[in-house]
Amino acid sequence: MKTPLIIAVTIAVVLGLMGSVFVVREDQTALVLNLGRVVRADIKPGLHFKIPLVETARVFDRRFQVLETPPERYLTSERKDVSIDFFAVGFISDARAFFRATGGDEKLASARLAPIITDSLRNEINARTLTQLVSGDRNEVIAQQLKSINDGAATLGMFITDIRLKQIDLPTDSQVITDVYNRMSAQRKQVASRLRAEGEEQARTIRAQADREQTVLLAEAERDAQKLRGEGDAEAARIYAEAANRDPSFYAFQRSLEAYRNSFSDGNGVIVLERNDPFLQYLRSDR
Numbered sequence: 001m002k003t004p005l006i007i008a009v010t011i012a013v014v015l016g017l018m019g020s021v022f023v024v025r026e027d028q029t030a031l032v033l034n035l036g037r038v039v040r041a042d043i044k045p046g047l048h049f050k051i052p053l054v055e056t057a058r059v060f061d062r063r064f065q066v067l068e069t070p071p072e073r074y075l076t077s078e079r080k081d082v083s084i085d086f087f088a089v090g091f092i093s094d095a096r097a098f099f100r101a102t103g104g105d106e107k108l109a110s111a112r113l114a115p116i117i118t119d120s121l122r123n124e125i126n127a128r129t130l131t132q133l134v135s136g137d138r139n140e141v142i143a144q145q146l147k148s149i150n151d152g153a154a155t156l157g158m159f160i161t162d163i164r165l166k167q168i169d170l171p172t173d174s175q176v177i178t179d180v181y182n183r184m185s186a187q188r189k190q191v192a193s194r195l196r197a198e199g200e201e202q203a204r205t206i207r208a209q210a211d212r213e214q215t216v217l218l219a220e221a222e223r224d225a226q227k228l229r230g231e232g233d234a235e236a237a238r239i240y241a242e243a244a245n246r247d248p249s250f251y252a253f254q255r256s257l258e259a260y261r262n263s264f265s266d267g268n269g270v271i272v273l274e275r276n277d278p279f280l281q282y283l284r285s286d287r
Contacts (some may be wrong), residue, residue, distance in 0.1 A: 005263065007099060007106070008143045011251075020049050020050055020051065020059040021047065021048070021049055021050075022047075022048055022049075022050060023046075023047055024043055024044065024045045024046060024048060024059060025045055026045045027061065027062055027063045028059050028060060028061060028062055029044075029059070029060050029092060029095045030040055030043040030048070030057055030058060030060065030095065031041065031043060031055070031057075031058055031095045031096060031099060032048075032050050032057050032058075033055065033056045033057075033058065034054060034055050034056050035054065036146075038096050038099065038100070038261070039055070041094075041095045041096035041099075042094070042095050042096065043095075043163070047237065058095075058099060058104055060092050060095055060098065060104065061106075062091055062092050063091065064089055064090070064091050064161070065089070065090060065106075066087055066088070066089055067087060067088040067089075067090065067113060067117075068087045068109050069086070069087070069114045069117075069118070070085075070120075071083045071084060071085040071167075072084055072086075072118045074121070074122055074125040074126065075125075075126060076126070076128060076129055076130045076133060077127055077128055077129050078129055078130065078177075080129075081168060081170070082125070082130065082133065082168055082169070083168075083169045083170070084121070084125070084165060084167070084168050084169075085165070085166045085167040085168075085169075086117075086121070086164060086165045086166055087163070087164055087166060088113070088117055088160050088162070088163045088164075089160070089162045089164075090113075090153065090158050090159055090160040090161055091158065091159060091161070092157055092158055093157060093158060093159035094154070094157035094158075095155065095157065096157065097155065097157030098156060098157030098158065099152070099157070100157075101155060101156045101157060102156065102157075105251070108157065109156055109244070113153060113156055113158060113160075116152035116153060117149055117160070117163065120145040120148050120149045120152070121141070121142075121145060121163075122146075124141050124144050124145050124216045125141070125143065126204070128141070128283060133168055134168055140203065141165065142162070142163045142164075146160065146163065149163070150166060152227055159209050174218045182216040222230055
């Protein structure tokens with residue numbers, strides 16, 4: 001009878017010891033509940049004891065956790081609709097507050113933490129233009145709101161160390177894309193119009209310069225031609241004068257031949273003169 005009793009007592013003691021001992025690793029924190037009421041919290045790593053059947057130990061992971069949420073839509077300062085995808089990195093800083101706020105449910109903690117982050121970022125994004133969000137310093141956007149985010153996260157017993165904006169997109173169902181395309185098209189058209197106007201202005205300048213140079217060249221050519229014609233006429237007059245001085249009769253004969261040639265050049269000319277007209281003196285047979 002004594003042996004089974006000893007065995008039963010031994011088993012009871014072992015079970016009691018097993019139910020009164022719990023271990024907290026280096027990357028964990030824990031709290032102890034006494035009939036559902038928190039009596040000890042933020043228990044350090046090591047071996048710890050609790051009252052069996054009365055006290056319950058809850059152990060939580062204190063390592064950094066990544067909170068990812070679906071892309072959130074915001075409005076910029078110029079009322080442009082944008083979709084921003086981000087993630088947060090944090091850990092459990094207060095086991096007691098974490099348990100009271102979420103009952104120890106990490107998914108519930110993430111669900112309650114997401115609105116705190118999105119609402120804080122909304123204030124910062126609403127104060128910036130689309131250009132500032134896309135081309136500006138994204139870390140500055142986070143730094144401005146990280147303190148207020150942690151003020152809200154403290155009610156959940158958590159601490160956020162960093163938030164990263166992964167991507168900033170224009171929603172496909174947003175008017176912003178159409179506005180951006182229209183603005184880009186208008187800018188390209190403006191550049192094209194400016195280049196076309198500059199080209200036309202340069203063309204007009206070149207044509208005007210060419211016309212001016214043409215006028216100058218024609219004027220200079222006409223001047224030179226007039227000069228050469230005048231010089232030729234003067235030389236011809238000089239030659240005729242010399243010929244007349246040397247042999248006046250031959251000069252008169254030459255001039256008469258030129259007059260005959262000019263008068264009868266077409267072969268059909270008819271001249272009516274008196275019989276003794278001097279114009280016909282070289283055509284008479286008695287000479």
